[in-house]
Amino acid sequence: MIKKYKKFLLVFVGLLFCASVIYTGGFIWANTLENGTDGFYFxxxxxxxxxxxxxRIILxxxxxxxxxxxxxxxxxKLNRITLNMGYNAGYPLDFRLHRLSHFISSNDIIVLxxxxxxxxxxxQAMISVISDELVSYGKFHFNALPLSKKLLVITRLNFNQATKPLKNVYRLAKHKLLGSDFNFDEKLEIIKLLESGERGDINYNALLQQGIDLHKIDHNNGATCQEYIAVDKINSDFIKNIELIKQIQTESGAKFIFTYPALAGKDCFDFSTTQGKKLKALIEQIKPLVESxxxxxVGNPFESYFPDNMVDTYWHIDEKARNIRTKRLIEELKKTGLFNTHK
Known part of the structure; x- marks a missing residue:
């Protein structure tokens, strides 16, 4: 009886292992399929x-x-195609870096x-909305991860997230059997996109034409600027990311340049408060650390700060401030000597 029980247990565990391997492999494959979603992510x-x-310059x-x-x-100004990959700061930095590493070369300069x-x-504290995106329109980050990190992401998914790639399989089967078209596919010509001026920036004119008044939207949830930033000391994970950047830079030949983020809202840099003192201490540490x-x-934090130009959150500046900030960034990038500004 005991032998039969052990045999059953071994068979059960073996089947469970095989099912897990098949599911994991199927999940990873299905997430590479076209999922029929269009928009600026794609x-x-x-x-x-x-x-x-x-x-290129890639931001x-x-x-x-x-x-x-x-x-x-x-x-x-700098005579290089410039692409803006920025969206949703909830994505862990290493996810962004792994995605970049698949598509960059020695001709590229990456600005962070x-x-x-x-x-x-x-x-490691990945928010739920990012998990949702990794199996939908943000899948490019998941697909670029090494296998170990893919497995870690899969273990953290809830049931709904874990089954989302099945929709990709359904759409592929429907396309093959019935000839249905995807909403976004490779038929889009890159030349037309580039000639149209599409570079990945937010389109303020389109938002205005849609009647969206961003200044009336508040995503800050009542938090002050410093509470919203919620900084502390430099985390050990960032040290690992710097080492990853060095590895990618060595392997690809691309150059990485850090700069300060745009910030808007009153009292963001009020260093007299408890939270302000933490922010000041962080700012004083990050540049020397990166340079080490x-x-x-390049730049300084105040060149990217606009107290009166906030849109819907402290991290978003309006179009007027964007152009000022961009001009300042161009001058800082010129100082690096990496750009041929003579046509």
Whole structure:
């Protein structure tokens, strides 16, 4: 009886292991399939993948980068195609870095205007909305991760998130059997996108035409600027990310440049408060730390700060401030000597 029980247990465990392997492999494969979603997430990735043969400036970070860079202004002054990959600072930095590593070369210069929490937060604390995106329109980050990190992400998904890639399989089968079209596919021509001026920036004009008044939207939930930033000391995860950047820079030949994030709202840099003192201490640490690894860090935090130009949150500046900030960033980038500004 005991032998039969042991045999049953071994068979059960073996079947469970096989099922887990099949599910994991199927999940990873299904998440690479077209999921029929359009929008700027896909456009950004499409531009990144299809301009690899050209010298580029690639900006990456959270939504502060998305809102506060005029890429065409940089492109016209520094004579390089400039792409804005910024969106949602909830993505861990290493996810962004792994995605970049798949599509960059020695011709690229990567600019990181990282929000302050990137230096201080625990990267393992991935919020639920990011888990949702990793199996939908933010899947490009998941697909670029090494296997060990993919497995870690999968273990953290809830049931709904874990079954989302099944929709991709359904759409693929429907497309193959019935010839149905996806909403977003590779038929989009990169030349037309580039000629249209699409670089991944927020389109303020389109929002205005839609009647959206961003200044009436408040995403700060009653928090002060410093409470919203919620910084502390530099986290050990950021040290690991610097080492990853050094590895990617060595392997790809690309150059990485750090700069300060755009910030808006009154009293963000009031260093007399308890939280303000923490922010000041963090700012004083990050540049020397980054430079100690042989990486460039340009500008100063006050060049990117606009007390009266907040849009819907402290990390988002309006179009007027964006152009001022971009001009200042161009001058700082010129000082690095990495750009040929003579046509």
């Amino acid at each position: 456009t950004k990735n499409f531009l990144l993948e299809n301009t690899k043969d050209r010298p 990456d970070g959270g939504s502060s980068t998305h809102h506060s860079i005029n890429s065409l202004m940089i492109e016209n 205007p990282l929000e302050y929490p990137y230096y201080s937060r625990d990267e 690894y042989g990486l460039l860090f």
